[in-house]
Amino acid sequence: MGRRKRVAVVGAGIAGLTCARRLAEGGVEVRVFDKGRAVGGRMATRRQNGRQLDHGAQFFTARSESFRAVVSDWLAAGVVAEWTPEAPARFRSRARFVGRGMNRGLPELLARDLDVSLQTEVAPLPGGGELHDAEGMALGHFDHIVVTAPIAQTARLVAPLGLDALLTRASHAPCWAVLLELSSRPCREDVLLDHGPLAWMACDSSKPGRPPGETWVLHATPQWTRANLELAPAAVTERLVRAFGAAVGRAVEPSFAVAHRWRYAQVEQAVGQPCLHDPSRGVTIAGDGLLAPRIEAAWESGHGAAEHVLAG
Numbered sequence: 001m002g003r004r005k006r007v008a009v010v011g012a013g014i015a016g017l018t019c020a021r022r023l024a025e026g027g028v029e030v031r032v033f034d035k036g037r038a039v040g041g042r043m044a045t046r047r048q049n050g051r052q053l054d055h056g057a058q059f060f061t062a063r064s065e066s067f068r069a070v071v072s073d074w075l076a077a078g079v080v081a082e083w084t085p086e087a088p089a090r091f092r093s094r095a096r097f098v099g100r101g102m103n104r105g106l107p108e109l110l111a112r113d114l115d116v117s118l119q120t121e122v123a124p125l126p127g128g129g130e131l132h133d134a135e136g137m138a139l140g141h142f143d144h145i146v147v148t149a150p151i152a153q154t155a156r157l158v159a160p161l162g163l164d165a166l167l168t169r170a171s172h173a174p175c176w177a178v179l180l181e182l183s184s185r186p187c188r189e190d191v192l193l194d195h196g197p198l199a200w201m202a203c204d205s206s207k208p209g210r211p212p213g214e215t216w217v218l219h220a221t222p223q224w225t226r227a228n229l230e231l232a233p234a235a236v237t238e239r240l241v242r243a244f245g246a247a248v249g250r251a252v253e254p255s256f257a258v259a260h261r262w263r264y265a266q267v268e269q270a271v272g273q274p275c276l277h278d279p280s281r282g283v284t285i286a287g288d289g290l291l292a293p294r295i296e297a298a299w300e301s302g303h304g305a306a307e308h309v310l311a312g
Ligand SMILES: Cc1cc2nc3c(=O)[nH]c(=O)nc-3n(C[C@H](O)[C@H](O)[C@H](O)COP(=O)(O)OP(=O)(O)OC[C@H]3O[C@@H](n4cnc5c(N)ncnc54)[C@H](O)[C@@H]3O)c2cc1C
Pocket: 010, 011, 012, 013, 014, 015, 016, 033, 034, 035, 036, 040, 041, 042, 043, 055, 056, 057, 058, 059, 060, 061, 120, 121, 122, 123, 148, 149, 150, 153, 157, 175, 177, 219, 262, 264, 265, 266, 286, 287, 288, 289, 292, 293, 294, 295, 296, 298
């Protein structure tokens, strides 16, 4: 019997984990590397001093039949749940799902039984299947490498192979997020949309299975974030909390507040195909930046990349 194919996946977000799971099911020996401290990438939950808030992706939808089938398995397993907040009508136009308990629960489930190395930043790919970390330490030799980082980071990783030219038109917008704990409810709604610098204001504790308390997540618009990208986190918090107060019609005084900057948040311009597969260089590029700013797109891209690698 021949040696099993060895594949490295860079990125343990939804795209990378979906790809790695499918490859492992297909009999491939797969290793996943991520520079972060936890799996999930932008499907993230921050835990601090007993508090817990989803500061990246807030929920996800399921548009395609194939993804709906996967989501029903996750619902049956109890790892995700439908979220039905008090929200504007346009928000309620389709079913929205969240991780039950916390959004990071879903990537944690996907990572189960996979060989994942965290806090391992991969360096630009030298070619020939070699992989090194940012300090130059060898991470192994692989038959194929799948890269699932946000577009700008992927472009840097594949630049030595000349593949960055395929990504020049794609991009992600940045997003300042502010996480809050309040002592009382600021308004009747659980979700407010589009008010001044804020694109999104949501009661995180209204999601299924969250700990008791009144926690909120604010996301600034891409325009406001770009204009204030280098502002100190304390100043961002102050300005966005004030804007939240204007949205709910009264001053908001949080008992806890912290800002988080996503340099690459939502896809602004996608590549326009599920993945870029280059068998001659032994590299496949995947991630939401290939398709759309959605968890579902990351899943579809990761799944598509795995099918290409399995096919040869
Ligand atoms: C603020 C915000 C709000 C959002 N809201 C929603 C929403 O409500 N609904 C929705 O469907 N989607 C939403 N999204 C988008 C959603 O989070 C993404 O589409 C999805 O999580 C992308 O998954 P991914 O696997 O493609 O990328 P990521 O989750 O970014 O995973 C890529 C991984 O690559 C790792 N990486 C990068 N470079 C390296 C390197 N050199 N070495 C090792 N590892 C590396 C990163 O650490 C990261 O973990 C939101 C995103 C943000 C930031």
